[in-house]
Amino acid sequence: xxxxxDRGFTHRTPSEITPAAVYHARREWLARAALGxxxxxxxxxxxxxxxxxxxxxLAALPGARSAVPGAMVMDKATAYADVTSYNNFYEFxxxxxxxxxxxxxxxxxxxxxxxxxEIKKPKVYDLAELLKLAPMEERIYRLRxxxxxxxxxxxxxxxxxxxxRQVEPTGNAKFVQFTTLADKTQMxxxxxxxxxxxxxxxxxxxxAMNPLALLxxxxxxxxxxxxxxxxxxxxxxxxxxFKSAKSIVKIRFTEKQPVGSWERSQPSEYGFYSNVxxxxxxxxxxxxSERRIGEDGLFTKRRPTLMFNGYEAQxxxxxxxxxxxxxx
Numbered sequence: 001x002x003x004x005x006d007r008g009f010t011h012r013t014p015s016e017i018t019p020a021a022v023y024h025a026r027r028e029w030l031a032r033a034a035l036g037x038x039x040x041x042x043x044x045x046x047x048x049x050x051x052x053x054x055x056x057x058l059a060a061l062p063g064a065r066s067a068v069p070g071a072m073v074m075d076k077a078t079a080y081a082d083v084t085s086y087n088n089f090y091e092f093x094x095x096x097x098x099x100x101x102x103x104x105x106x107x108x109x110x111x112x113x114x115x116x117x118e119i120k121k122p123k124v125y126d127l128a129e130l131l132k133l134a135p136m137e138e139r140i141y142r143l144r145x146x147x148x149x150x151x152x153x154x155x156x157x158x159x160x161x162x163x164x165r166q167v168e169p170t171g172n173a174k175f176v177q178f179t180t181l182a183d184k185t186q187m188x189x190x191x192x193x194x195x196x197x198x199x200x201x202x203x204x205x206x207x208a209m210n211p212l213a214l215l216x217x218x219x220x221x222x223x224x225x226x227x228x229x230x231x232x233x234x235x236x237x238x239x240x241x242f243k244s245a246k247s248i249v250k251i252r253f254t255e256k257q258p259v260g261s262w263e264r265s266q267p268s269e270y271g272f273y274s275n276v277x278x279x280x281x282x283x284x285x286x287x288x289s290e291r292r293i294g295e296d297g298l299f300t301k302r303r304p305t306l307m308f309n310g311y312e313a314q315x316x317x318x319x320x321x322x323x324x325x326x327x328x
Contacts, residue, residue, distance in 0.1 A: 061136065083220075103225075172255045
């Protein structure tokens with residue numbers, strides 16, 4: 001069976017995904033971190049949590065604790081340094097470390113998002129308007145990538161449904177298509193031709209209206225770093241990470257199901273839904289378990305991957321009666 005992969009993953013060997021020198025340097029760092037934690041005990045865990053929650057690097061963007069069911073998982077947050085240095089953002093390079101190194105060229109002001117298509121109130125929103133559209137919330141979500149790693153990230157934003165209600169979809173609106181920025185002058189990864197740019201993703205309208213579908217503007221109480229999809233992105237915690245389009249410039253409501261960029265590029269391995277499903281193996285590895293980034297270094301134990309990434313109670317009804325091995 002085929003299953004979708006996290007945004008930015010192509011079917012390569014591990015050595016092709018991450019250069020050997022970078023891979024071994026990362027593993028050495030994790031080993032030192034693990035040994036350090038073993039020697040310092042619980043105090044180090046507390047210090048790391050404090051750093052993760054208050055990075056103090058970018059402009060503050062606080063949000064009230066969300067009351068949306070399932071929006072505040074109790075798992076330990078992944079360290080800010082890991083979340084902002086291990087990224088899938090092909091517009092800035094194919095290695096996980098590339099975006100943190102190259103995304104400084106992205107200009108996030110001024111920024112507009114065009115909302116159009118099968119809606120009664122089309123509008124071009126500037127970033128300031130979007131930031132004021134609804135109260136900001138903090139949401140702590142699990143994220144899962146197809147190659148077997150996961151994170152827990154405190155995001156800041158509000159439900160995508162808030163924007164959808166503002167623009168009033170017509171009866172013809174069945175899907176929502178998201179288009180991201182594609183500018184070769186700012187994004188060095190576009191010059192490599194790994195995809196047919198700009199990057200496009202899509203959702204069914206009922207998926208987009210689910211309260212967990214987040215329009216994200218920040219993480220850890222601050223505005224988004226460039227490498228994490230600044231200034232506005234999607235966060236869909238029950239789907240593999242590549243569905244969460246970064247640096248969005250257009251949202252279009254359509255009657256026809258849109259074709260995502262990876263689905264177009266490799267249709268035999270990329271489908272429309274991309275829900276986390278541990279019962280469907282990737283052709284190269286099992287999807288039944290995962291490792292949490294930054295957790296215990298080299299000694300990280302694999303944990304069982306949860307159906308819909310642990311959000312089955314909140315989203316399972318969206319797919320009632322569907323063959324989730326066929327609609328991957």
